[in-house]
Amino acid sequence: MRTMLDALTRDLAPLGAPDPEPHTLRGRAGTRIDPYWYLRSIDDPRTQHMIASARTSFAALAERLAPAATRIEATIRSRVVEPDESYPVRRGSWRYLSRIEPDLDYPVHYREPVAGGPRELVLDENAWADGHAYFALAGLLIGDDEHTVVVGVDTDGSEQLRLVVGRLEAGIITRAEEIFPAGYGFVLSNDSRTLLYTRPDETLRPASVWAHRIGSDPSDDILVLEEPDAHYFLDVGRTKDRAFLTIQAESKRTSQWWLLDATDPLATPPRPFAPREEGRLYQLDHGPDGFYLIESRDDAEFRLFRTADPEQPLTEVDLLEDGEILEGFEITRHGLAIQTRRRASLVVSFLPWGAPASERRLLVDPEQPSTAALVGNLDLDDDEVRFETVSLVEPATIWSYMPTTETTTQRWRQRVGGDVDLDDYETRRLWLPADDGVLVPVTIARRRSAPAPGPVLVYAYGAYEEAIDPTFSISRLSLLDAGITFAIAHVRGGGELGRSWYDAGRLERKERTVRDLLDVVAGLVAEGIADPSAIAIRGASAGGITVGAALNRAPERFAAAVLEVPFVDCLTTMSDPSLPLTVTEWEEWGNPLESDVIAETMARWSPYDNLHEGTYPPILVTTGLNDVRVGFFEPLKYVAKLRLVNPEARVWIRVDDEQGHLGPTKRKDAWHDEAQVLAFVQAALTPATD
Template identity: 40%
Template sequence: MTTDRPSSPRPRPPRAPSRSQPTTVHGQVRLDPWAWLADLEDPAVLAHLRAEQAHTEQATAPLAPLAAQLFEEIRARVAETDRSVPVAWGPWWYYRRTLTGLEYALHCRAPRGPKDFDPPDPGNAPLPGEQVVLDENRLADGAAYLDVADVVPSPDHRRLAYTVDLRGAERYVLHVRLADQLDAPCERIAEVAAGVVFLDDRHLLYTRADHANRPWQVLRHRLGDPPEADEVLLREPDERFHLGLSRTKDGRYVLVESHAKVTSEIWVVPTDDPGARPAVLLPRREGVSYVAEHHRGWFLLLTDDQAPEFRVCGLPAQATGELPPRWRELVPHRPDVHLEALEVVADHLVLAERAGASPRLSVLPLPEDLGSADLPLPEGRTVPAPPDPAACWLGPNPDPANPTLRYEHTSLLVPRTTLDLDLRSGRSQVRKQQDVLGGYDPDRYDAARLWARAPDGERIPVSVVRRADVPLDGRAPCLLIGYGAYGHSLDPVFSSARLSLLDRGVTVALAHVRGGGELGRRWWEGARLTAKPTSFTDLLAVADRLVDAGWADPERIVLRGASAGGLLVGATLNLAPERFAGVVAEVPFVDCLTTMLDPTLPLTVTERDEWGNPLADPEVYRVMASYAPYDNVRPVPYPPVLATGSLEDSRVGCHEPAKWVQRLRAAHPANQVLLRVDLGAGHAGPSGRYAAWREEAFVLAVVLAFLGLANALRP
């Protein structure tokens, strides 16, 4: 990293001793010199991680003033005292508030009239009659980390259930107490997974995780009983599947959902019979997935059965468990439109869709009697959204009688906006737009959708933004961000923190490479399993397109990716280290081959539908061994690299970036590689908002240093 400060001797990075023990898989010998770093019980490992953190602090000390400045810029754009748009739920308005100086949110409610669906004014003040039902700051009580995964009122709204993790390991404690008394006695159930739902006012369901942190049991708890008396309702023995819980919008059923990557099965429990055993909705069929909602005696199913991009079918509630099902097709399969989610709001079916790399919402009126209606349903109307590249998604819509649809949209230029669509008139009303303090003017910036051409001829979408006065002459430094896995999309959402880069002349690009979901199921399948290397050549093609179109300087492109996106940028770096000015890899899945060879690690078995099983399949092993970032570091100079890890990360162990950093350093004496370790957080990093802003400010300072702009003046 460079600054314009006087040079000083580079601090010597920690060197972990090599303790290589060769292993042979499918006749191939593999060396792993730093495998011992995975043993967090070894005191030497923690000592090494602390040494890495100290080294990074020393090496980046010249950037501290810039990081502090960036933090203040980020903070100055945020309305620190704020209130979300209230949501009508039962007799209450529910909303969240933040207060200046507090890391975490307050969960609040205030009384509303029985037919009062228009939320109060979008100001930041408490509503009349406000009750604080949960203060996350009190829960943290000085802890370095806090994650509240669930906040669920009982059907009568008298009680509140919530799950709390104070480590980052995604092991939670379930609390249940009276909603209107913060100091009321709590029932506590330890060692639960995220996900809790009330059956009725006296019974709830929750999940427990196995040794691999996979939710695999559903238990029923009667309030007032000791947890030891809780009954296990369901066990999922197949390690590829994890269990989740939801309640249908009309409150008639609780759904127990078992999901693998490409297969699912749902069981239903009627809420008017809390002692009932779960009944299967549709029996499991390998390679078929579905989600469900209930409406007027029918289950509405979003399924990929004979429909790669999904279709919507209706199944009579009395026909559950039948195969083949007696369903009626409401929305047929369309190969150019991918259906992601469904919602039922006031006798309307709302679909979250993707078409041409752009997310959108579509609304279709539901007939009163699906059994006698003419089907399929007429084509729905599309909900207005900002110009591409943009994103939109469904908001909370818990009240089935509410005649308005809450949704949100944003773009690279438009701050996050909360809207209500009147389903009767078809008109949308903005309820609130994210405040961006300091005089943000979207006209000062320019965003575009580009298309890159991959080596196999496929067109790859790219979302890109710059300040409008930065010329398209191929001289702008560029931050290129990618993910490309699990069918998850890297949506072009607004970021006020990003303005600190744009205002320093940096172009920011989002690469929608294959492996993601931007162009539907085929986009995911195009870089899944043994096709995974397609993601890496896609990313190189995106970099080429940015240069050819004049958006980026070929000598000043920095890559950034997190988790599976860390694998993406790490593997791409190995293909062409000379192409990039630096890489930021956050909690990166860079030692993927080692992890996927070890079925005892969290998530390994459930991940096989994404990456394959290299332990059982020689071809999967061959392909993964050819791209795994840790295994393919070349003995050549690399650009500077910042990797991050979290000690409590149960998804990507911090040994993965630690091992990768060691191999990069050993590959060439010129390689400057840093590891930043959070010793008190999990996969998502710091939990408090100020802590998260400081972390982002640090990363942005490093990006600017990699780009040669560490001390660039603000305009």
């Protein structure tokens, strides 16, 4: 099929590959020749030249896509209702909320007295972002004294935070101390006098926990705990009842927690909740009758336990039905709010204190594939249990369940403006067979009038036990309005069907993730949903492995692909422990330095290593120069090598100066970038008219 993208780009000459410089890599997978090793250096003139050439090439593509992208962006803006406010959440004597004002990029945070009274400004992100091309609020913490404030900000996308400690009075934050660098975890003691925070090491791993006395010089901060094992990340928190501050060390399959007095955390050394046991992964909280924790041992499914004291044995709280998978829980004033999965969908239930498991109440029973998730109470004294429901075609809605009356009330719903009639869209879940007979869940959304079979965009991830649950997107409506069906392939390696689903798609079994995606694509064709000549695939970060490997194996099956900040040079990265995150990632991908099986398997599916001659579909790649999770050089090398082995390849890369792994923080920039991607996909899936 000749497409609109073919017509738009027919006179754009393919950009040539940069000059290769063969570099020999030796390992358990044998000898490999990397022609673009030098692109790892941002200071190499050849790297700078490729970035400049890539920008010129992408600018030419963007110019051709501009009419469609501009229309899509205008449609997105017309459907975003402004101003908009979040549902207020109680904490202490205040309710906290945020508000988006028209034409501003960031929210403004407020609080209002529970007892009634005027609203008070807490923090205006727009003011804090002034002068920064990139700004991410990574945490806003207000102490129990309701005046001490800790603000975590990232102003370059590097994910190294600056903590600003101050005092909030009458809507004004008086800044006192600044701490840099810090990680994402930070928590205040009950008396608001001590701040615990994590500090990254040279590989950007949160490797130590420090204590800062409010009002003191940060250079006098005290080391509380250090984690020498590079497999583990540290984090800090506080139990729901405010009895303990916590420190958590967690790898991909093992965790350990320590407890500190929440009022005076430096009074005694951190007390381990339990000795570290390889293969024991858990999360805990403390409530009126002791500790509750969800625990997995040796990659088994999570189970719920309680104990009055860490020194006492755990007692299992047996409440799951057959086939139900435990995801998490929340301690509330009147009982446990419980998050589980049923047939790949998230659901929420409630168990009153002291009640038998048979009295657990299901709070939502979705009739279509949707997501029901706990959104959390900040205050144990709050009577409400709040949860959110959302699907691919239904906006997010927040509900309040009152255990005392057993009633559920809608509190807030995302508004959609413009000419949208949500009844014009539909969603459903398919179960499509993989080549080993296992059924893979696939969630689809389409406009009811869309052709079948017709064009389809398939999104896949499949890593880290992360579930790609259905959520609503105003921008995605533009895709559906163009007659394109959107599908999420819930491939193995993700968490949609529990730990066993995750385990089936990691380490030496990673190829299973890629095969699942190809089988889903075949299934969509067999079901009469997808036109085999009009299928695009999209993946981000670790999803870049899934999409990139699928492209290498069957490039002829796709009309286009989008790889956003993609992890594509995995064998090389996993063989270099000096890079950020590599050691911690070995439990996900395997260690090719120590295992022949891992090295040989990874060599078979690594997208960069398996690029080959032949016709690939048009590909759009993105990267950010400040990305610390997937180095900019991985996507850059991928594009360079694809052009080297296929001089006629139509592949473009958007290189962003001011962004990290998570993309733009300004919402108008995010709309602009997404509109470009959607214009690219639509053009690649639409037949040419001339």
